[in-house]
Amino acid sequence: MHTRPAAAQAGQRLSFRTTCGRQIRIGLLVLRGIQPPAERVSLGISPVSRAGEETWVGFTVAEARQLAAALLAQAAAAEHVQRAARRPADGSVRI
Numbered sequence: 001m002h003t004r005p006a007a008a009q010a011g012q013r014l015s016f017r018t019t020c021g022r023q024i025r026i027g028l029l030v031l032r033g034i035q036p037p038a039e040r041v042s043l044g045i046s047p048v049s050r051a052g053e054e055t056w057v058g059f060t061v062a063e064a065r066q067l068a069a070a071l072l073a074q075a076a077a078a079e080h081v082q083r084a085a086r087r088p089a090d091g092s093v094r095i
Contacts, residue, residue, distance in 0.1 A: 022046050029058055043067075 013027040023046035031038040041064035045055040059067060 021048055 025044035040058035
């Protein structure tokens with residue numbers, strides 16, 4: 001089976017480094033060697049150290065949307081906790 005990451009060609013691959021040092025890469029992977037061709041959203045997570053192995057997973061479109069929704073929900077929850085932690089206990093408002 002021939003695989004070719006279409007997103008890399010289109011320049012659509014996204015990448016960022018976490019505060020713990022892992023490189024996160026999100027891209028589009030099109031598997032053209034099968035019928036019908038399969039499109040997958042790829043997620044690569046680098047090891048913390050160079051000696052470790054990389055973690056990789058491919059998601060269907062629906063799975064990628066589930067992951068995105070879950071990440072956005074957790075980010076919103078984390079923001080809510082952060083805002084609550086910054087509020088004074090007596091209910092006053094800081095300006």
